Amino acid sequence: MGFATALLDLLLPQLCAGCGRPPALLCGSCAGLLTALPRPAWPDPVPTGLPRPWTATTYEGPIRSIIAAHKESGRTSLARPLGEALGRTVQTVLFQHGGQHGATVVPVPSGRAAVRRRGHDPTWRMTEAAVAGLWTAGMPVNGLQALRQRRRVADQAGLTVGRRAANLAGALEVPPALDVTGRRVVLVDDVITTGSTLAEAARALRAAGAEVIAAATVAATPRRRPAVKHGARR
Structure with missing residues (x-):
């Protein structure tokens, strides 16, 4: 499916993945949403063990459509602009930590079934694009698929914060044959929602x-605060 969709993506006139207007992969307006200044993206509540999260933009509107088109519709050409946004976010992280060279960029792993269904691994594609851009910018980092799922997890959609954490607890591991001892790692993913997935990934890497x-991440889910009832004390 991924190859066929990518081939059609090359042969047919393209519509913007964000807004659906012709004639480009991304129109100028939607592409501009991926160039925002990276910012901290703490969820509320913060799951135990979550490393300081940074993001490039907000997961809403055209950004949701762009990420879905890359992940679920096989528009693999989007890996480059999404990877560039991810790379700028990683670069911000590294500047916050003294501009460390030689850091390792580790993506949250996709499940095997999801990779088969999609025909590609979208997070790894973005990671490769991000690492290539960082090398071009003079920041020699390494991309490494250092994590794998050790058991199946349920679909996270619709789960509460607590159930997401329970669903993911102990779900990831570093393969025993891979030595990551002493590596300085920046974890990457497309979207941060509750932070449970990144917290579990960080746990597995620290354990190794x-x-x-x-x-x-490329994007962060907006933090929604409950509406204040009329007459309630603020």
Whole structure:
């Protein structure tokens, strides 16, 4: 599916993945949403063990459509602009930590079934694009698929914060044959919602001896505060 969709993406006139207008992969307006200044993206509440999270933009409107088009519709050409946004976020993280060279960028792993269904691994594609951009910018970092799922997890959609954490507890691991001891790691993913996935990924890496300095994502789910009832004390 991924190859066929990518081929059609090359042969047919393109519509913007964000707003659906022709004639480009991303129109100028939607592409501009990916160039915002990276910012901290703490969820509320903060799950135990979550490394400091940074993000490039907000997961709403056209950004939701762009990420879905890359992840679920096989528009693999979007890996480059999404990877560039992710790379700028990783670069911000590294500047916050003294501009460390030689850091390792580790993506949250996709499940095997999801990779088969999608025909590609979208997070790894973005990671590769981000790492390539960082090398071009003079920041030699390494991309490494250092994590794998050790058991199946349920679909996270619709789960509460607590159930997400329980669903993911102990779900990831570093393969025993891979030595990450002493590596300084930036965790990456496409979206941060509750932070449970990144917290579990960080736990697995720390258990294997890595130092997780921060997390970076393309987008962060907006924090929704409950409405204040009329007449309620503020």
